[in-house]
Amino acid sequence: MHWRIKGLIQKALGPLPGGEALHYRLQRRFGGLQNFHRELSVKVEDWQIMVRHLRDAGVAISSSHFFEIGTGWYPTFPFALYLAGARRITTYDLIRHLQDDLVRAAVKELGGFLKVIAEDSGSDLAEVQARYGMLATAVDAGADLSEATGGRILYSAPADATATALADGEVDVVFSNSVLEHVPPEAITAMYRESMRILSPGGIMFHSVNCGDHYSYVDSKIHQLNYLRYSDRAWKLWNNAFLYQNRMRAHEFVEGAAALGFKIELDTSTARANRLEQLAAMKVDSRFAQVPPERLCITSVDFIARNPA
Template sequence: MRNVDLARSLLKASIPFADTARRMKRRLKPYVPNPIHTGFSFDDGIGLLHALRQIGADLSGDVLEVGSGWTPVVPLLFHLAGARSVTLTDLERLFDETSVPTAMAFVHPRLGGVAQVLGMEVDQLAARLPHFRPAYVCPWRADRHPAASVDIAISRAVMEHVPAREVPELFRELRRIVRPGGLMCHSIDNTDHWQHGDGKGSLVDFLRYPTDSLRWRLSQVNTQGRMNRFRHSDYLALAREAGWEIVSESGRVPPDILRDVLRMKEAGELAPEFADRDPHDLATTATLLIARRGD
């Protein structure tokens, strides 16, 4: 977490009417998605679909995405997979009239790979592509969403940004929102987002800062940069506590990240709340979680 990045984050957080300013900026200069980031979304969406097909999930129902962001690539993939309806949600408005066309333009040349994962014909997907018309709810409140109204609740790179105290309640609310027998499916990025981009620091560098330290508290002032630092096992435990049945779960532990954790542990650099945790759990950079509402 470089000082200049922290200062820039605090400056952005101090700008009044930031949401309005963002919309005005987009009207003057339309948002141009980063193809690398959009590619990550596409790959994660394919991973979600593959995992759901592996457990025999029915993909033809109503889908709710928690935290849709700029470009709805993942919900578009669920539409192609046969979803009856797709609802996008955000706390702050990012979706606009360019979002769907941008997602379609990105996915269209990749329909061959989508068809292979879904076991469908490219022509089928091409015919379905133009009919993607998702609902959009913003600002979204989980406690106000109708009960038993969707079959699958999904998220991609969102759960890590939900404040720690709110994740248990969100899991409980999603269990209320999902119909009996339905699923929630989350792709979670457990890395230090402050270290994305420059490639100079470890992707678990944030584990060195105590939660009550001034530096960490300052890093969480800007809502766009908040991270709860939950690890793979935390999400599994919280899902079970909320009444979900874990159907499938996997975590990615890159060898170089595990070496970083072991080095930090040996050097006494881990924050007290992480010092006694399982190094493999701390080094898990990605979580894929599928859980079922059992009743």
């Protein structure tokens, strides 16, 4: 599909009554949710990456309270953390996207990843299997996330991650996966401030950001730097309720956290040769012209920012 066609379809659906439900059905039939096994497998791989980084940072999953920004259609990360033995997982979504059929499908698919979850989290496999058995039975019986997990997963939507109901210092880890690139810059700053408030002394933020043009996933004729061609005014046409992209570069996410007093302990941003070549072959908008190519071309970053208090 040409990326502009997808953009116009999503733009048209946004203001329609029932547009959210129709968009979901289109994703299930024609979009990324067609192959749910592959979709969830990618999410599990992302979770594995996060957990390995957290273990390297000294996070003990079993004693930690996690706060997720952006639950989405199905709660892969909260479920995997629950299975790994996390003390509590609070997950917020600004809009309620959670879909009951995908929640059940996610639980079913996770049954094939129990060994992976145990190994990467350092948990006992028998305990992971026991938790999974209780989770699967409860979800099949129609229990909500809190009921199915004995109160360990707390889901709130609509809920604002810039002004949470959590107490000062209540959380050990704040995290997101492929969310911050879809958030207005001023809201990201507010999220960072709120994260500093709710994090315990020494607590950390882990964010994995996919800061490339997401339209490239549906149109093979463009690459992940394509959206840098456009002015803010021109790009406003293609931003929509279902695929808002702030076009922030990787260093801005990391430096924004550092500017608020976080200590940066991990920054995986890397300038890749193919991205530098793609950038050299295109004309970028004046908004991005002053950014060094080795920064501008980066399309993903994982980073850990610690509350130094």
